[in-house]
Amino acid sequence: MNRTVKNESYFMSVWNEFRKNRAAVMGMSILFAIIVVAIFADFLAPYDPIEQVYADALQGPSTAHWFGTDEFGRDIFSRVLYGARVSLLVGVVSVAIACVIGSLLGASAGYFGGGYDAVVMRCMDVLLAIPSLLLNLSIVSALGKSVFNMMLAVGVSNIPRYCRIMRASVLQIKNAEYVDAARITGASHMLIIIRHIIPNCLAPIIVQATLSVGSAIIACAGLSFLGVGVPAPTPEWGAMLSNGKDFLRHNAYITIFPGLAIMLTVLSLNLMGDGLRDAFDPKLRR
Amino acid sequence: MVKYILKRFIALIPVLLGVTLIIFTLLYFTPGDPALAILSDEAATPEAIAQIHEELGLDDPFWVQYANYVWDLLHGDLGVSYLNKRPVTELLLERLPKTMTLACVSAGLAIVLGITFGVIAAVNHNSIFDNLCMLFALGGVSMPHFWQGLLLMLLFGVKLGWLPISGYGTLAQLILPALTIGYGCMAIIARMTRSSMLEVINQDYINFAHAKGQKKFIIITRHALHNALIPIITTIALQFGILLGGSVITESIFAIPGVGKLMVDSIRGSNYPVVQGGVLMIAFIYCVTNLLVDIIYAFIDPRIKTSLSNGR
Numbered sequence: 001m002n003r004t005v006k007n008e009s010y011f012m013s014v015w016n017e018f019r020k021n022r023a024a025v026m027g028m029s030i031l032f033a034i035i036v037v038a039i040f041a042d043f044l045a046p047y048d049p050i051e052q053v054y055a056d057a058l059q060g061p062s063t064a065h066w067f068g069t070d071e072f073g074r075d076i077f078s079r080v081l082y083g084a085r086v087s088l089l090v091g092v093v094s095v096a097i098a099c100v101i102g103s104l105l106g107a108s109a110g111y112f113g114g115g116y117d118a119v120v121m122r123c124m125d126v127l128l129a130i131p132s133l134l135l136n137l138s139i140v141s142a143l144g145k146s147v148f149n150m151m152l153a154v155g156v157s158n159i160p161r162y163c164r165i166m167r168a169s170v171l172q173i174k175n176a177e178y179v180d181a182a183r184i185t186g187a188s189h190m191l192i193i194i195r196h197i198i199p200n201c202l203a204p205i206i207v208q209a210t211l212s213v214g215s216a217i218i219a220c221a222g223l224s225f226l227g228v229g230v231p232a233p234t235p236e237w238g239a240m241l242s243n244g245k246d247f248l249r250h251n252a253y254i255t256i257f258p259g260l261a262i263m264l265t266v267l268s269l270n271l272m273g274d275g276l277r278d279a280f281d282p283k284l285r286r
Numbered sequence: 287m288v289k290y291i292l293k294r295f296i297a298l299i300p301v302l303l304g305v306t307l308i309i310f311t312l313l314y315f316t317p318g319d320p321a322l323a324i325l326s327d328e329a330a331t332p333e334a335i336a337q338i339h340e341e342l343g344l345d346d347p348f349w350v351q352y353a354n355y356v357w358d359l360l361h362g363d364l365g366v367s368y369l370n371k372r373p374v375t376e377l378l379l380e381r382l383p384k385t386m387t388l389a390c391v392s393a394g395l396a397i398v399l400g401i402t403f404g405v406i407a408a409v410n411h412n413s414i415f416d417n418l419c420m421l422f423a424l425g426g427v428s429m430p431h432f433w434q435g436l437l438l439m440l441l442f443g444v445k446l447g448w449l450p451i452s453g454y455g456t457l458a459q460l461i462l463p464a465l466t467i468g469y470g471c472m473a474i475i476a477r478m479t480r481s482s483m484l485e486v487i488n489q490d491y492i493n494f495a496h497a498k499g500q501k502k503f504i505i506i507t508r509h510a511l512h513n514a515l516i517p518i519i520t521t522i523a524l525q526f527g528i529l530l531g532g533s534v535i536t537e538s539i540f541a542i543p544g545v546g547k548l549m550v551d552s553i554r555g556s557n558y559p560v561v562q563g564g565v566l567m568i569a570f571i572y573c574v575t576n577l578l579v580d581i582i583y584a585f586i587d588p589r590i591k592t593s594l595s596n597g598r
Binding site for chain 1: 296300301302304305307308309315316317335339374424425427428429432433437440441444452508527528530531532535538539549550554557561564565568573583
């Protein structure tokens with residue numbers, strides 16, 4: 001009997017597993033739609049998100065303004081669409097900062113071990129000892145209010161998470177035969193870490209990164225909610241919630257729509273992250 | 287065991303010292319002159335500014351200022367509030383019980399509901415109960431808690447008028463803030479409980495207990511949950527930091543005069559000694575909680591206890 005052996009790559013098999021998870025695919029589709037909205041906000045938004053039209057202030061949802069208008073007469077639907085741009089950007093960039101710095105620190109700490117490992121991990125313990133929101137607040141207060149500083153603050157507070165995950169993965173594979181083989185061929189430590197160790201520890205990092213983008217979006221929205229995040233009048237979901245809380249009694253829609261936008265984005269990322277975790281987990285794939 | 291606790295306690299000292307260094311450095315480099323924050327516009331003459339610099343040692347080098355700060359800290363002195371000249375320690379201790387009460391009530395809610403939902407989901411794996419519990423939990427991890435707080439306020443406070451929407455003092459005033467902070471933590475605990483229970487629920491000793499005719503409730507609580515507790519407790523300990531951090535926003539939303547609200551007001555008013563003191567106090571509570579959890583591990587897991595008594 002002829003048997004065809006299907007020779008699929010590791011990532012292809014993960015993708016095939018991921019596709020079977022309906023919730024994860026739904027999450028990915030929602031996220032894709034939000035990314036499209038963020039990119040094409042200029043074409044999709046019916047109004048300028050910053051222009052103040054006092055004659056239209058505090059109007060409820062209608063055909064002219066689908067999500068209503070805020071106290072400055074700005075169209076909330078347009079601001080929610082543009083807000084996707086800022087929120088996704090801060091989420092992705094802050095996770096990228098944490099991921100790159102945390103992974104490099106964790107990989108080098110796990111690989112070299114000894115005193116260097118101890119120093120790096122104690123520094124991570126110090127960062128972990130400060131609840132992330134408080135650390136974010138302190139960093140933003142010190143550096144000043146701006147989108148970049150907010151991303152940096154959220155990124156820094158996430159570094160320990162990646163550092164620990166990467167270190168744990170490196171400890172498992174640093175004595176693998178292919179790493180010994182690379183060492184014997186005379187490869188430098190840097191080359192071994194970047195070319196041989198990090199690519200083989202990526203699975204848990206990818207899962208963590210997907211799940212962290214959602215929490216980073218919430219963290220940034222929280223900073224804006226407290227008034228230390230994105231400066232006005234930039235449309236940002238957290239800042240919109242903060243403005244809306246003063247009008248909660250009679251104009252609750254100002255608060256409801258940006259909140260729904262955050263929830264939908266984070267939900268899609270969580271569904272995708274859960275799906276990726278299951279797809280990467282060999283125990284569940286058996 | 288005593289040696290282990292002592293060792294862990296000593297390990298806390300460099301961590302807390304690191305926290306002081308980070309917070310002190312961040313606030314040292316914060317733009318703006320503290321003397322201007324202390325003095326009113328009319329009183330901010332060059333002489334008055336110079337006097338305050340002299341009094342607070344603001345012209346000293348960074349390391350001298352840091353050493354003085356740590357020295358004062360060791361004597362229980364966290365500095366003086368720029369705003370009302372009251373000692374920061376006094377201000378924080380006055381508000382700490384409110385924050386701790388809120389955090390503990392939220393934690394209690396999160397633990398009880400989280401473990402219950404997690405166990406129900408695991409025991410009824412892949413059923414409608416499992417899906418409902420996990421959907422509820424997914425909502426908790428996806429919803430920003432400050433938005434959820436505003437929605438609770440709108441529904442139960444403004445529309446239905448069942449619960450007060452601000453203030454502190456009565457049990458009714460605690461319900462909405464506790465639900466606001468607790469829901470997210472509950473969701474994470476429920477997800478962890480479910481996955482941890484699923485790992486033990488098909489083990490041989492569980493099947494054996496079933497075969498022996500043991501009651502299902504006893505099997506779940508005494509055999510399965512007991513052995514699934516370690517990762518759940520780790521999650522709970524990590525959530526305590528989030529609860530304390532979450533109180534910062536929640537206290538501001540519900541106008542609760544706790545440490546969190548004090549810190550937000552202090553950041554807005556550039557009242558840095560209070561910010562430093564608040565962060566340090568919360569970090570200390572968080573570290574001590576983690577230490578307590580590590581000690582609890584030893585009591586729950588006999589393997590850890592044995593390895594400790596063997597000195598391994």
